[in-house]
Amino acid sequence: MYKFYRMLILLLLMVTIAWAQTVPSPKEHFGFNIGDDYKLATYTQTEAYFKKLATSNRTKLVDIGLTEEGRHQYMLIISDPENLSKLERYREISQKLAHAEGLTDEEARNLAAEGKAVVWIDGGLHATEVVGTHQLIESMYQLVSRNDQETKDILKNVIILMTHANPDGQEIVSNWYMRESDVKKRALNIPKVYNKYVGHDNNRDFYMMNMKESQNISRQLFVEWIPQIMYNHHQRGPAGSVLAGPPYRDPFNYVFDPLIMTTTDAVGAAMNNRLNVEGKPGYTEREGSQFSTWWNGGLRTTPYFHNMVGILTEIIGGPTPENVPLVPERLIPKGSTPNPVVPQVWHFRQSIDYCISLNYAVLDYAARYRSSLLYNIYKMGKNGIERGSKDNWTFYPKYAEMIKTSNKAADSSKTESATGEGGESEFSFGREDTTSTKFFDAVLKNPLYRDARGYVIPADQADFPTAVKFINALSRSGITIHKSTTAFTIGGKNYPAGSYVVKTAQAFRPHVIDMFEPQDHPNDFAYAGGPPIRPYDAAGWTLAFQMGVQFDRILDPFNGPFVQLPYGQIETPPQQTIATAKAGYLISPKINNAFLAVNDLLKAGIKVFRVTTAAGAFYVPASAKAQNILQQNNIVVSSLAKKPDGLTAISPMRIAIFDNYGGSMPAGWTRWLFEQFNFSYEMIYPKTIDSGDLHKKFDMIIFTAGAIPDTGKPRAGAARGRGGSQPKAADIPAEYRPWLGRINADTSIPQLKRFLEEGGQVVTIGSSTNLVYHLKLPVTNALTEKERPLANTKYYIPGSLLIADLDTTAPANYGMPAKSDVYFDRSPVFKFKDGANLQKLIWFSSETPLHSGWAWGQKYLKDGIAAFVAPIGKGKLYAFGPEITFRAQSHGTFKLLFNQLYQTK
Template sequence: MASKKNKKFVRPGSICPILLLFCFLLGTHLQAQVIPTPESVFGHEVGATYHLINYEQSIDYFKKLTAASDRMEMMHVGHTSEGRPWHISVISTPENLKNLDAIRENTMRIAHPEGLSEKDLQTIIKDQPVIVDINGGLHAAEIAGSQHTNQFAYELLRMDQDEFNSYFDKTVLVLWPTLNPDGQNIVVDWYKEIKDTDHPTAPLNKVYQKYVGHDNNRDGYMLNMQESRVLAHTWRNWEPEILHVHHQQGHGSERTDFHRMWLPPFATPVGVHTPPRILRQMNTLGMQMAQELETRGLRGATHIGEMYDAYYTGYNDYINMYHNSIAYWTEVDGGQNQWAEPYNVPQEKVLEKLGSFRAQNLLVSPWKGGQWNLSDQVAYMVTVNYGVLKYAKHNREDILYNRYKSGTETIENYPESSPTAYIIPQDQEDPNNAITMLRRLAFNGVKIHQLTKEMAIAGTSYPKGTWVIPTNQEFGNLVPEVLGIQNYPHIMRGDELKLPYDVAGWTLPYSMGVAVQPVAKPLADEVLKALEAVKGEPTTWDENKKAKLTANPVAAGIVYPARAMEGSGSSLALDPTVNNSYILMNRALKNRGKVIYDQTGYNSRSKGTYVVSGINKNTLMAWAKELNISGKWTNIKNGKKLNRLKIGLYQPWHGNYYDVGWTQWLLEDHEYEVDLLYNTDIKDGKTIKKYDVVIFPSIGPARGAGEDADSFILHGNSKDVTLDKYAGGIEQEGLNTLKTFLSDGGKLVFLNASVEFAIKHLNLPVEDVVKGKERSEFFGSGSLFRAEINQDNAMMSGVSKEADIYFNNSPVFKTKEGFEGNVLVSYPETGTILRSGYLMGEDHLRGNAAALEVKQGKGTVVLFGFSPQWRGQTFATFKMLFNTLHH
């Protein structure tokens, strides 16, 4: 026993209070760092069978995580189409979070490297973190994407200090709870409705993002949608070096070979102007992600294949490759209507598909079947996220250096095999189309210049104000990708033609009707001296309001010179070539004005004129100024009177037919009033009589139903697939109503795939000459074709004698005996038809019709054998649809 004199005592009032205070503070800190588990907030694990998390629940959880940790912040980046506040989270060390402004400033300097020397770069990247953007849920029906981010955030924040720092000492993660808040809720609400019924895997009954649904990932360069603009604005303000978007594929489909996850590299072909350094890094990263899956014992990762190519530039994710970011998507098995339901794939079924379970070069550990649930999908997504973080931390300096070099090489040499510049004159058939195109490029980070004086370029004289886009700029690879001509390669897989994963040709000058002149040789010094960078006063980016392109200073500077109104009189004559003319017409009719159609041409390049009267002249002038319409004052009084239209738009009970939404968006954007008509509305003779015209967007057989299946319009989903109230189509009852509607003088408009329904069931004397043709004989998908226009028909008012139309597995018409009506659009007998994309079997088009006006009783059926409103991009043919409604 120790002696008392050696025993130490603590005097009251000395050290004890300090220890107590220290312990109290430490305990308070530790308590604040207790990370709430998903189960404690949601009441179940993330990915639990029969349970889905909606957007508000996710945001509530992310806020709880932020409150509990100094490793995460949340930021408001905008609002969705339905008005939901949209948030991102930023995860890194507390030190990095305190220095976010400096980190972003350095990132911007690397992303925009003009004038930055390699020596100065080395100083920047010595301690500069890599910014990684990870997200999911863009395609909301691929539901694991929006679920897994909750689990991933939790796992990162609960790490011990050493493990967390190993990832985030030189990394900043931008983690979106979801890329589609509205869609996440639509899907979760749908699952709640069906999960306790006999159809817990029923397909969605509507699109999962306002207007566009699944096409929300095809709006990358057009930026028509609110959500697309918020994404682009956020990514251009963060410029992440790595951008990973999680997707999902339908399980067990013919194209998946029963692998569990597809990862880059992509299949051939990839985008022509994809920066090589960035593409190589993306391919390497794909292997890193696969390795992470192997490390954790998760089988079935594969690459390349025959399905996912990256040829199309319009993907919201892949377009960032042209900003020199490592940007891509991945595909986990299990999307397409599986929701939170469990399912099992028998081993023999997988073996039958694969042939054997032997290792393959890109499928080294085949999945052998068994249970595959939402929790598995979440686990695969979370795992590859760790692979991304590992790649970022181990290759940080190379990633930053290659981003810099990719930009400087483009500045110094301009994109390989592309023009050195593109010239866009201000004198355009529809000046607004040029402004629209240029503002979208500017919002995507492209620099645009104007001539300060008249200059000769490549033998042609251009006036002051002409827009010029040099391609030797850091994001210059994007310019030829959208303004240039696409030539999709002819690729055979054995005896089968390799089909484009999406589209083959999208050249904006053709689809938008904008005159653009590429310049092959470098611009002369005197031209360069005459160029001035476009920059305007940007509108404020308000996260609480609709996103405007003019929040970008370059886009704000793209304006058309004001022009004085010509002529005299109290009425305003409008050019039918100009899309905004139809907005003014609709405003006038809504405000009890008068609109007539005069067959006299507005000018030498357009036949027909719309004349507006009965509206205060100052009001007309204000509208014209706002809409950038020149117009002419006139005293024309006589002509065909136009009434305010009552338009019906057919909407099936299915989420995959987003052509409905694009049509609705286009009409509403041009201030037409349109009602969605469902099956019961079509069947009801009293309802349909209220409408002047009913439009059937592109709707063919249900996906996977086969070419011989009848139209989805007629039969819809069977009761074996969905709830009774969403089953069926218009049926014979609705068909009879349509026939009565026609006989009474109504008008029906059918677009692209829906034409087959009209020909067959309305007994039209029209033949589709390419129906049933083998691909080896005829194939045209997602391409722009040259067509001839019947300018004598009022439905083609304002359309040039020749125009480019968007052909997408479309019908081609030949009229039969008994046909009454007019050919509106046809393919030329001679000359090249393909303008951009791919075409096999051109002779099947020659001399045949692409659009018809068919007289049926007192009524009219209009058949468009193409998509005049395709994805909101075909500005040159919008007016075809508008005129068709009025005449």
């Protein structure tokens, strides 16, 4: 019998090997080797290859959803056949350990011993970074076809989720590159963004999840599989290096479990070690690159807030050979770059080979430490539950400053009695003594500074539909959410049925804290008195603040009539019953979805009015048709018995959104936003502006950030996406030639001035408020000293949330509160000249407006004007310094744009 089983096993092994030899190689399928110079695969070809690989007994192909352009997005699961036969069990184990609910340590260890490590590897998110997609193809093939011992050990111990992050982008980029028959003319300067709407910003969408691809990926990461390690491939490495990878530079986010940082560092060490063993130099880490672990929102960074090890590498290379540039300081070995690379010609295949080594390093680590990774994600989840179940204080920089301030004050008060003439104080901050301990206790044992036990989102807030969108962003991220079945009371405050509750006693507590609490970015400078070190992305982003969601922060233990929602469940606002009205219906302007309902009504030919005597509410005369549309939009509406006073009829505008060759991401987000709220629009380009007669074509033109150049740079125009400089017209297809050009002071600005004078309206956002200076409006830059812009050693505010004041009587601000969070990213701030005929819309009344993020020298903002409206001839120019539509996340300020998008009669 023993011999029989040995022969059977041998036979099965031979069959497996024989099958592996029949797997089509990339060259057999694509007609070239992955990594050949001047060759790229399209997504159509890649999708077909995935399906061939899916016939392997080592794979399972999963369609995780449709893309924004309607393509299928695939995840190829790779493991050994025995593991694939038990896939649901291993997914269940991964979920149980990640959620850490109701498990003892012993039960968790048993599950960890039974389970398999789950590792995510993706490619192609940023489609012009073509190494990512192509390493994915080659890695799939090698894992499916190789039979060396290392591969076998990996397949035995690891379930690999290999996911294409951006199918649409690969199709656009590869077709564009390969269209040229002359290989020396092939380039990646595509004419539009490589995600239907937002291009490169598709990696800025992973706590909001607006894009379909983000939703598809997030469901697999945070709801379905919850891998212990995820690896996100990117490029471009720092000049003079081959790639950047972990460990990453400080700061890291203070809400993380420390195991996240130490394990990320360990995986990074394994990656760097493998390259060094294989003689592949040029890996840089820590301060050798710009990447940190502070920010939430990226495909690699949001997993940190879910206790996953997130790996990002940025590597050089592409189908067109390039040079590794000479950067002398990079040649000196040091901790950040222990094995420098020398200048040389670099070929595509070299980058592919590096990526295969890096993937194998990560997978080998996961195979070797399988049970530890599984247990550790449980441990981090358990730690989160325990921290949320008791009084807990997170160590933020603001608390350290409070302790230091108290110590310094005490030190100063005792200097005279504690020192002799010329002597030193007996007390010195940092020394271990009872005085410093006292101040630690005064801050970090102060009940007022405790972390919240949870948050209540009341169902009776003015814009509850937006609050539900916020809840859905949390749900898509795998957060535990409860909903009240009846009314309840906490701390003497009553809440209605249908309110949502998010407790911090849960495994993904870091993400919960991050979405509700302010980020406290440290003061981060290159050296004392030196320039600030720019954050990798935003410094502050608290989503509840951005969306204007009303919530209560609960510090003490609480319970109520709550039911837990299934993980990942998408909620809808409660169904509203619209009573038949005698006169008409009144819609609050505080509700963002009111604009969606109004647009539906106007498109149906129904008259709509704004009520100046009711703070800009919308009034709709009674009719069965209007009642039905309002019912479908599911918003709270008042039925009126009498027609109100102060009615102004509104009608749709002919709206243009400015874009440019290469694609503008802010314009793309605005385009997507308009489609969600059913605004009609047309995309226009510089040549349209320069051609004139704008008022015959449009009523409103919107310039998002990056569209209008500085007055000192008349030829430096609109943002050009990620495609580099603009090509010659003769070098691109005729359909894209009308997109070429830039906003120019000599040809474009006069046409915009004429458009305004003839009655047109213009909205400018962020840096595009430069238009006010081109038009010589009576305003100046408020952030100057002795008529020069403030040095960044005195004033520096990267992407952060500031609290601003608003004129709630202004029609431009209808529906807005008197104070609101605005997203501010080195945004323009203005000062009116004497006698200016301008209306102030938003300003800063405080010397400390920072709410979330980092603001160095924020005192300079006091009394600065953030937004205003200027009459120009028969038209109006709106200047909004803050990013009021930031990445379609800042729902709290959408109304500042929407209010301007109707004609009034």
